Amino acid sequence: MQVLSWAVHRPGLVRARRILWREVRNADLSEELDVEAWLAGELAARGAGDAVTFLTSRDIRAFTRATATAGATEAQAVATVGLSNAERVGRRVDRTGHDWGTINVALRLNRSLTEAALLEVMSIAVEARTAAVMDVDMPLGPGRATGTGTDCVAVAAFEGRERYAGLHTDIGEAAGRAVYTAVLDGARHWMATQWRGLDAGA
Template identity: 65%
Template sequence: MNVPLTLDRPWLRFDLGGPHRVLSWALNRPGFVTAEAISWREVRNADLTQDLDVLDWLTGQLALRGTPDDVCFLTSRDIRAVTEHTTTAGTATARAVATVGLSNAEHIGTRLDRSGRDWGTINVAVQTDQALAEPALIEMLAIAAQARTVAVMQVGHQLPTGLATGTGTDCIAVAAREGAAPFAGMHTDLGEAVGRAVHTAVLEGAQTWMQTVRRPEVC
């Protein structure tokens, strides 16, 4: 879990140090998959034209890079603004890596017209040193999502529809070695470690965005 991040703009790569079970809704490898790394690809709206098959393009980009099996996020957030945090609670350690942009932020249960805007998005990857069964990965994903939402709300980004709770294109990936541990809830060491690691990384990233990138919302 101590492998340094590789930042080679427009790419960011989080090496997991070996095969892990990864759960996400990433475009290229959604659901439960086995992967050795999670990558980010920075893009601009101009890169993703209306007639472009984005999945085919991304698959080709990963193949050219020699990392075809990576789970990969897409974001227009400057990936040099990446944040990371590692937390240990009891017997469990979690490492969270995040890029945080709120340019297409939403308040849950509502939608704004985001056409023509950059897709800043929030992408979070979380790795634990615990070996988990698939139900625990699902619970770990839920904990990470809760931590992300709390962090976003704490920066107080006010929209015409209410307080920002996330963005329309957020994605989270959780990773662990395959094992038998069945739980990762808030009453467990793992749930505490994951929650604190994600909350800290996302809060730092959101605060940076608010201070350096934020644009006024049209009410």
């Protein structure tokens, strides 16, 4: 399928058969490490150099999954959600000395899209991610969190002629609901099990 992302491995618009998560600890990623080269080597050793790949410090066993349908569209979203480096859009929190989390989302559609439509779906996936994070109401100094500093989204769909995928379409509805549900479930779980009131004065 065509996959659009800014993933660490194989970013941009590429063709791929799979999207992978690579769990790491913060200590694994020293300042001197060439992360892209290291990850490429790790994937090559597993015969997975073709895969679009995320890096996450979130326990990958805590992934969430959601499926949504609208009309002829089925959207499947898988997410890992960690909020330890949450941010408010347009502002930055000093994360020196803190662990780094992230939100990684893979969205797969059963529709055949143009490149323009794929870009539109990406915008909806990011909007849904942001809405889900805002709905868990995580307070930061600058205001309510809207995401993290290292989030990544990958959208996969067949290549084809479908040109429109906005919020008024079946494609946009299904994509948005699947991503929103997966990220909200993951964010609620993280807040319930990991959050200690960081950056909230607690």
